[in-house]
Structure formats: C-alpha cells, structure tokens
Amino acid sequence: MPELPEVEVITQGLRQHIIGRKITSIWCSGKKLRVPLPFADISEKTVGKIICGVTRRAKYVQIILNTGSLLAVHLGMTGNLGLFKDENQRAKHDHLEWELDDGTFLRFNDSRRFGSIRIFSKEDATTTEQTIYKNIGPEPFSEFFSTTYLYQLAKGRSTTVKQFLMTSNVVAGIGNIYANESLFRAGINPARKVTTLSKKEWSRLVDTVQQVLTHAIECGGSTINDFLSASQERGYFQMNFKVYGKAGEQCLGCDTTIAKRIIGGRASFFCPRCQK
DNA sequence: CAAGTTACCTGACGGC
DNA sequence: TGCCGTCAGGTAACTT
Numbered sequence: 001m002p003e004l005p006e007v008e009v010i011t012q013g014l015r016q017h018i019i020g021r022k023i024t025s026i027w028c029s030g031k032k033l034r035v036p037l038p039f040a041d042i043s044e045k046t047v048g049k050i051i052c053g054v055t056r057r058a059k060y061v062q063i064i065l066n067t068g069s070l071l072a073v074h075l076g077m078t079g080n081l082g083l084f085k086d087e088n089q090r091a092k093h094d095h096l097e098w099e100l101d102d103g104t105f106l107r108f109n110d111s112r113r114f115g116s117i118r119i120f121s122k123e124d125a126t127t128t129e130q131t132i133y134k135n136i137g138p139e140p141f142s143e144f145f146s147t148t149y150l151y152q153l154a155k156g157r158s159t160t161v162k163q164f165l166m167t168s169n170v171v172a173g174i175g176n177i178y179a180n181e182s183l184f185r186a187g188i189n190p191a192r193k194v195t196t197l198s199k200k201e202w203s204r205l206v207d208t209v210q211q212v213l214t215h216a217i218e219c220g221g222s223t224i225n226d227f228l229s230a231s232q233e234r235g236y237f238q239m240n241f242k243v244y245g246k247a248g249e250q251c252l253g254c255d256t257t258i259a260k261r262i263i264g265g266r267a268s269f270f271c272p273r274c275q276k
Numbered sequence: 277c278a279a280g281t282t283a284c285c286t287g288a289c290g291g292c
Numbered sequence: 293t294g295c296c297g298t299c300a301g302g303t304a305a306c307t308t
Contacts, residue, residue: 003301034284034303059302077302078286093286112285114302159279168303175301224301225288265281267299 002075004140004173005216005237006227007059010081013230014061014106015054017083022050022101023065029095034076035116037096042119045069046098058136058172068122072132076114082107083230111226137171140209145171147203154194154202161197162190163264165209174209176266177222177244182209184243189275190268191261215240243269 002010023046028039046065053064061081063071073081084105090097096108096117108117120128138144153170164170165179174182183190185208188201197205221227221235224245228234242252247260251271261268 006301032284074302076285077300079302110285111287112300112302114284116303157278163279166302177301222301227301264279 002059002079002221002227003175003178004056004059005178005213005219006221006235007061007075007173008056008217009221009229009235010075011054011056011061014063014081014083017104017230018051018054018063018100018106020050020052021104023047023098024101025099027097027099031095031113033095033110033113033116035118037117038119042071042096042117045119045121046071051100057133058139058168059175060132068125070120070122070125070128072118072120072128073108074116076110076112076116078112078226079108079110079115080226080228081230082109082228082232084232135169137167137169139172140174140213145206145209147199147206150202150206151197151199154197157194159194160190160263161188161192161194161205162266162268164194165205166264166266171209173213177241178209178212178216180244180269181242182212184270184275185212187275189272190263190270243271245269 026043026047028037049065049067051063052066055062059074061073084107086103086105091109093111094107094109098106100106118132154164162179162183165174165182166176180190182205186204188205216222216237219235219237219240220229220233222237223234224238243258246258247269249258251258251274253274254271256271256273258269259272
C-alpha cells in the first residue's frame, strides 16, 4: 500500500486528532508480524502516556509520547493506522489497538502482516537511529537529496535508474508507483543504467520526484485497492497516474502505447517514446 | 560492497 | 461455483 505520500497523509491525519490524547488501554491480536511485536514493551511504554507528537521518517509513522518514548510503525504493503469511534467493531486483520481518553480507538490493521511496530525509550534515541534508520537515505524533500548526491552515488553502480530510486538507502520513501511516475515526468527510461544519466537528467529527476510526491500528498495519497487515511478517506492521486498500471493505453503526451516491463522484479510502466 | 534471490502473508483476479 | 496460478503499494536476510 503505502509509499511516502500515503504515510505522510496518515501522519498528518493522526496529528490533527490524537495530539494531547492519553492512551487508556491496549489490545493485540497475537498474530505474528514480519518483525515480532514487542507487546509487553509497547504496552508498558504507551498505556497511561500522553501522545505529544506524530511525525514521519521514510515510510515510518512515529508517535512520540510525553515520556519521550517513540513508537515506530511501518505499514508494509497493506498496513494502515486508523482512528475509529467506539461503535466501530474491530475489523478482520486488526492487530493492535489503543483506546484513547476521548473514546476513540487507534487501530493498526494489516492483512498481509508485512508491517512492523517497534518502541524505543527516550534513552534509546541513538539506538533508534542505529536500528531502523541507519541504512535509510535522505528524505526526498531534504537538501541532501540533490543532483550532486545522486550523480556521485551512482558512480560505479551497474543498476538501473528505477531500481536505484526505489532503494531505501539511496533515498527514503519512494516505492514502485512514485518511481514509475517520477521517471515518466522526467522523460527518463526506467531501464537506463545509472551511470548513463547526465547531471541535467539527475536534476530533472530530483525535481519530478519532489513534484510528484508533493502532488500526491495534496491529493491524499493514492488509493488503488485499500489505502485509507487515518480518518478512512480515500486518496485520489491515482487519477493523476500517467503510466502506473496503464500498459496498453496511449501516452497522454504522444499517443504511443505505454509499455510494461519487469525491472528488478517489479512491474515498470513507461512511454518508450517520451522516456529516453 | 553491490546486486540478485527468496521469504514473509493474504486477497483479488483471470483462466479453466 | 471452485480450484489454481499470478500478481500486488515493502523490506530484510540470504547468496553470489
């Protein structure tokens, strides 16, 4: 499900509603997630505490408590964090639930269970960086995500530009959808070897990545099958897809048929004429 | 170190 | 109707 825009939309949605709320109780399904869920630790560090911040780093939603503890939630492919009124029953695949002092419930739902949830105490701030974020590249909106950075990092690598963009230690937050869409808008073929890109092309790519992500966040993310914001609203950036999922359709720019090709094991969509 | 492969898990969809 | 194969927004642990 979620790439950076979807995680950002959830983060912003939660922030509006749960800051200042006290967690009054917790429940878990007991099902195994990709990373074992440290339920006792999560319970101890969250129940009775007050939520004082919600932020995003890479594809993680971070919930910060008044004790300084940090809860890091990764949504995997199908995960979601949503807010529900008490009359809503638990849904299939709900795995963790916090009750808040205003009677609402914050629920983590994940059908494929590729998501993960970890908790760190204030004292473990360095550990947090060392465990989850140590191999994660710069945020795409940071100054470190630059033409020079990409150009230098690409030197000596044999991978394709699309795989490079989707590698989390190159840049955080870009998955299959936004890699495809950014490359289309930059006019760069996804199968190009990274060493063949000029500085001008890297520069265009930095711009289009930022534009696409910004636009997608403004649209509330992309809802293909199941993505919903914290307050269960659909995103509509999928209306703005120019290539993703459009194999066989005509390119809006030139009428050429949009192609599909597997690159690095992932479906890649592009216009063979507009993307050189 | 880089890059390719496999594994984790459920659900939706198309073909038969 | 159902069974089967394929595919899906992600990542980490393997091997090569």
